[in-house]
Amino acid sequence: MRNKNLDTMFHYPDDSLALHTDLYEINMMLTYWEKKIDDRHAIFELYYRTNPFGSGYAVFAGLERIVNYLNSLQFTDSDIAYLQKVEDYPDGFLQYLKEMQLSLTIRAPREGEVVFANEPLVQVEGPLAQCQLVETALLNIVNYQTLVATKASRIKLAVGDDPLLEFGARRAQELDAALWGTRAAYIAGFDATSNVRAGKLFDIPISGTHAHSLVQTYRNDYQAFKAYAETHRDCVFLVDTYDTIRSGVPSAIRVAKEMGDKINFQGVRIDSGDMAYLSKRVREQLDDAGFPNAKIYASNDLDEYTILNLKMQDAKIDVWGVGTKLITAFDQPALGAVYKLVSIQDAAGIMQDTIKLSNNAEKVSTPGKKQVWRITNDDKDAKSEGDVITLFQEDPRQLDELYMFHPQYTYINKTVKNFTARPLLHEIFHAGEQSYQLPALNEVRNYASKQLTALWPEYRRHLNPQQYPVDLSQRLWDHKMNYIHAVRNAVAKMGKEN
Ligand SMILES: Nc1ncnc2c1ncn2[C@@H]1O[C@H](COP(=O)(O)OP(=O)(O)OP(=O)(O)O)[C@@H](O)[C@H]1O
């Protein structure tokens, strides 16, 4: 055994994720500490502004890693020694960091929840300095995992019930992305992965065929397939190394016939060329040879668009392998989630909500601690009517009817009568202690599938989906308008004084 642990290559046996943050967070912590406001109660909310990939929704992922991160959050000796070496921080502050004990309360949706732009996804509440410290890691985790889970759900939607394999490890942005991207893909509907470590760590089914190098090694399709068949029971032969129709498939058939029931001839994989044309010809070859149950696997830069197109061309593909375009979120490499202060205690100990104005209406933040409610209509197959963001203490479940209106175009409105309101933000940590039991991964996956089904197809479709209503309650809307006017007036007054 050469290397015991990945982290040991960094020569810090006590390396931790406490420094997995931007320097400006620690710089702000110093200011708060020196000015004795580090303990002020603060509330931050994490959200993104536009659904990715032109989707009508996103699939929330990353919660398990957030929980692991928070549970392990503690500055270690080497973290402190490093800060001491590179920054001119006072000893008292370093000591404060060293002794810091997590006391945050965190709320988030269940992993696998369907979520929408501008909804608070992670709500972080507690001492200002701690809220600041965790910003970078929370954004890092949610931005990537939610993005890949959403991409995966789009691909899953395209394949329907066909088996869907994740092949991304080699093309991912490094090891962590391969690992957690695989998990996100599994949550959103992929059935198995080629990534063996992801299989081991997360108990995800693993799956593997073979590469072109096997065929190149033997310089001949038949010899390569034969050798593989003599050493494996389950066989999927990659038939496109030299000539799919004239050499690859005939060699696969010959080996399957020769080996008989010594192997389980599962099928063949095509990885290049016109896959609509080739798959139809290969299907005929397999059927004519007496292998109607052998499956045709396809891979090669697939995504939801090529898959839908291949289906439209009636390609005879049974199993889909997707790597690069999934794991790198190829057509939109960033979700763009942000983390904003929405409320903070003043010197008198009173919570004061905060707002960020912008010339762009969509970028004006919504002040205050909030809750998100999923409104489903009991008269309409329990499909979603929309979401309503409320002040945290509001509870729409107490209402007989709910007035829902578009937060910008308020003339777009409706009143829902026979409805169910379900809060999306659950307490995950309470005052630093984990208060939520993480569900098993398969439960998360089933949950995601159920939530996607509960969404009207109009919101789910790939192209130009309908915009799902994400409304503000009347109270929150009034609250926001009051803040906008108050800040505008204050700015105008300051302008006159200056
Ligand atoms: N019938 C088809 N309709 C639409 N797209 C297809 C069809 N067949 C293949 N594709 C896609 O077209 C792209 C073709 O890729 P590329 O230009 O690399 O060709 P190739 O045949 O795979 O060549 P190479 O041997 O270099 O990989 C891939 O993304 C593939 O999934």
Ligand SMILES: O=P(O)(O)OC[C@H]1O[C@H](OP(=O)(O)OP(=O)(O)O)[C@H](O)[C@@H]1O
């Ligand atoms: O196309 P993706 O969606 O990214 O799927 C993963 C790709 O990785 C392999 O190719 P690669 O050329 O790396 O190896 P190979 O020699 O086995 O074809 C495989 O054949 C797929 O084409």
Ligand SMILES: O=C(O)c1cccnc1
């Ligand atoms: O098992 C496969 O076919 C596979 C695995 C990784 C990448 N491409 C293909």
